Amino acid sequence: LVQRVDVVRASMKELAAGSVTSPRGFQASGITAALLLCDTPAQFAAAFTQNAFAAPPVRYCQDLCQRVPHLRALIINSGNANCCTGARGLQDARRMADLTAELLGLTPDEVMVFSTGRIGVPMPMAKVEQGIRLSVPALTHDGGTQAAHAIMTTDTKPKSLAVEIEIGGVPVRLGGMAKGAGMIAPNMKLAGAPHATMLAYLTTDAVLAPGLLAQVLGASLDESFNRVTIDGDTSTNDSFVALASGAAGNPVIQPGTPEAASFAAAFNHLAAQLSRLLVLDGEGATRFVHVEVSGALNREQGRRCAMAIANSLLCKTAWFGADPNWGRILDAAGYSDVAIVPEKVTLDYDELPIVRQGGDAGTPEALQTAIIKRPEFHIRLNLGAGEASYTVWTCDLSYEYVKINADYHT
């Protein structure tokens, strides 16, 4: 299968101006709200934040996941997270689904609802309803990029793309969009049990065996959104939903087959690309940093250590300042509460050895600095304690992040 995946990656085609409407069978619009409609009942899979204050729309969608086999539409507002809004919040989420369904001639159970923005403020329902009413007549089969614009909050650019692969000689497409630049440290779980406010949506026209979409989405999380942290703040509204229209007409993709591996490879590619776009557009970010921890006792320890480094203020500010200060990286690893054999520890910055046997590898500081000045670089830390590894994608911490979030609006 690995070989097959390589072949697929090689033959995967990025589509110009790709979006969630690149796959057949989908319409979208983005006026003030974003709306995505599948022309036919779509198979779906979803993952949600595990935050204890998961917002009413998240809880609404989680409940749907338990009850319905198909979806037709997603309605998404940005500006207000409808979170910590109690019974009224749930009522407002339901009203958004009801109105969308009514205008589209669907039942409410065919509609999922998503919100992003400020926490703790009641939804301005008159405005939201007006947004929904405008979005329905605006639906088109090429509205995906408009929708990607409409879901932005502090994002500086829309995040939208699509790829095409072949399954049994039939072209199959996958499209995606995402938003999020702050309060980003997704930790989502497949629906049924929630864990990230990034919002991400993936569409495909593939014909899939039942259950396969959930399996693929679940497996993609640790390789994509859940390995992203901008500021370590896991949101109350993080959601990732995939819809499959079946409009490609390919032979049904069965689990465990080379075709399933091909589909998963394309799915993972899109999810990973959207995740990268989130970090690249991180609030105030000037560096994209791969924190690759290996030699961990197990994957969870690798994740905890990589996250400690990626979320360390001292590491993040050093990167912003192009200071190669490796002591801060070892310090963060050292307090992450994972097994470490200090005298076996190695650290590399891209192609440069930085630490060997837990101490200075002797690489001149000027060479180290040159790496940290790169817009994208790799921190490779081996803990010397085991065989497991985990990679996290993060950014630096700049004056601009402080400015954006110090928020003098009040």
Place this chain on the structure above:
Amino acid sequence: LVQRVDVVRASMKELAAGSVTSPRGFQASGITAALLLCDTPAQFAAAFTQNAFAAPPVRYCQDLCQRVPHLRALIINSGNANCCTGARGLQDARRMADLTAELLGLTPDEVMVFSTGRIGVPMPMAKVEQGIRLSVPALTHDGGTQAAHAIMTTDTKPKSLAVEIEIGGVPVRLGGMAKGAGMIAPNMKLAGAPHATMLAYLTTDAVLAPGLLAQVLGASLDESFNRVTIDGDTSTNDSFVALASGAAGNPVIQPGTPEAASFAAAFNHLAAQLSRLLVLDGEGATRFVHVEVSGALNREQGRRCAMAIANSLLCKTAWFGADPNWGRILDAAGYSDVAIVPEKVTLDYDELPIVRQGGDAGTPEALQTAIIKRPEFHIRLNLGAGEASYTVWTCDLSYEYVKINADYHT
């Protein structure tokens, strides 16, 4: 005992220009290195960082803790942490002890060694030795404030104070000094098992029953240094050491007595005051924030939740911007992985109700903002899940923190 403690607190006297040499029997100096000498063998207790990369001087002191009953001197250099320096680091730490002992006519096992500063750079031993040689003849019985100056790194002011209490009619003094402004999130454990770079030293002339000093120091940690976080980065060198000269000549203080409670109250007061001074001098700090979590299932959950809020970039930047954005506080609590009953959650800012039943309490935003503009305020969050509570002391995150730590030195 509680009543007794109140009486002691009421009768505790802060000493003007107090320092580690306010208690009788201590000499100190601070030229480039800081040196503290007890005129007679001192009882001692110590707590150290639990960072996996605990520095050679920390390991050296931990070993001493296992072996020796008394100490005479502490030698402290600032500028270089002697951390991740391998076998040479340990040798350098030992050399500092040996030289100090030799110059003072002591055995090396009577001397503890402390270093703070940059990680990963070999100690400039010629300079360090010169510092030690200068510090010995400079020792005086009122050198405490000089020593407090000498241990500073990015601190903007020295942290030094002392109090006097009465034990059995005899005046007993406790003095202390500390340093640290960044890489501050101490998590120390009583020696023997390490857990915080802040350095803190406490002296007393009290006569104490064996074991009492360790018991008091151990119990003080959670009420003082371990409840402090400036940036969440727990250092490789954090150390807190207490020395008792016995020079006051009071009746021996026995565990479990009102006198022990009095002594502990004074000890805790000093440790807490030094901790407060660390936060007040936090790199770039403009606010002192008490994060008080109650209604937690247990103390550990209370601590985890309070630390999540105190270390949240979104909370810290909001405080800097005087933005009362309570959604960020609930969000951080929500991802801290503790038991929460959202509909029972309450939040107060000082005297103002902010959240009731998990939602907006309706206090006008202008009033909320007025609180967050105060130089010191309390965030009081009740999780509605239990009876346990924990308080953390922290500060905001400003442009200045980023500037100090982006460190354009390279």
